[in-house]
Amino acid sequence: MAPPPHRRPGFSRKAQYGLFATYVIAIAGTVVAALLLIISVADPTGFAALRAAGAEITAPVARFFNSIRRTGNDMGGNLSAYFDAASKNAALTKEVKANRTKLIEARALKVENARLRGLLKLRDESGEQVAVGRLISSTASSTRRVATLSIGSNYGIERAQPVRGPSGLIGRVIETGPTTARILLVTDAENLVPVMRLGDGLPAFSTGLGNGLVVIKPLNLGESPFKVGDIIVTSGNGGLYQPNIPFARVIRKTNDGALAKPLADPSNSPYAIVMKAYQAEARAVQQAIAPDGKAKEVAE
Template structure:
């Protein structure tokens, strides 16, 4: 049999305590409300003070709940903003990388244009220029140092002609073909160039070491000391290299020999200028014709 619905809660202490607390709360709330009502009617200043106290108590709690509400409400926007910012950062990084590549290309072009302008200026002021050609390659990892020009005999390039750029001497042509030429660089052990010291005109000989540097030896009988920083240019001796072309700068000394750095690094060049030799080649003397017959001798009188 089901228990009646109007059964009293006396059988449970928990239910009794709950009802008691509910009644006490209701009666207390009614009393507090009545007191506040009377206070607001008969003594508004006191009611304002009480209201201020309650406001001081409830404001931090309300602020905390409002902060929590705003934080929970901003979570979706924060997630969306994170992904949006992440995508924008990726695009900006890609744009920065593209801009760096563009700047690098522009700097390379600017350097090449500057070298070309210097080369054009040198060609214009040099009366013995043959051709300005591109340096196709150079051997920097071998003890033999050569470079290749994309100009040859069809462009007027001949064996023995000096090769230079506005900064200094590069080497000398040793082989030619119709559209290319092989250049012996200054750093090659077979390269020998007569030079002179700029500050006092001391004659010397510059020879390659095979490691990218040059040995400088005095050409005079007296032993002359070298100093770091001494600059050497071509002297014109020998009739191959025109005078006053920068050749090398001393970086250290070893006894009577100076170790010098070439004025030009062929690996960093794009173009070079081929010049005539300083002194023209001697014109061979005409050989007497083998078919020529001696003049007839007059007969002697009887």
């Protein structure tokens, strides 16, 4: 026959000892508490000494648990600070990127404003301008050095009209359409420009090399009179280009002339001014020349 599931503690000696120990501890705790209460009332000074002794005994344990609590709080604070710093860092990074974009836009706007101010100043100083347009393209590598202007015959643009930018001469118009025009750059090998040295007016002529540079040769053959750094401007000879338009700077002396770099860079000059020919006769002659450089047959 199986024993009942719930047996009394008396059936187990171990259970009896455990129950007895519980009673003993409870009675002892009650007695100690009663004694401490009596001592605290009868002898407060002695009770204070006992309390101090108890505090000294339990102090190491209290310190241990307190250090554990502080460590836990510090770890929680550090984790919170880490995630907070990460979120702040992401926000600051985003703000820096936005500010960098705004700074780049502001610098670009400043450069654009400077170009426009230079163009307005040039337009006010030049009384023979026809129109102002934007250079929308230029050849980087080709047999011809040409650029495209965003204005054409609808704006009064005609062939053989000089084109210049704020920095200097760019070229001349060789073809026109209703809304665009092609410009033969000064760096083209077939573009001959009468020039002179600034300062003493030494006459010379310029031809393009097709690589972004021009060759300056004096009219009087002989040893090259140029030196590095000389500024070359248009002379007005031929009647097409007005005199004293900034043209180029000498970068190297040669045996019979000099190599120079044009002051106006079409790739860095988005705006250009189309001007009238310096003399009407020169414009008529230039208009009688085909874009390929050959003279047209004029019926008598």
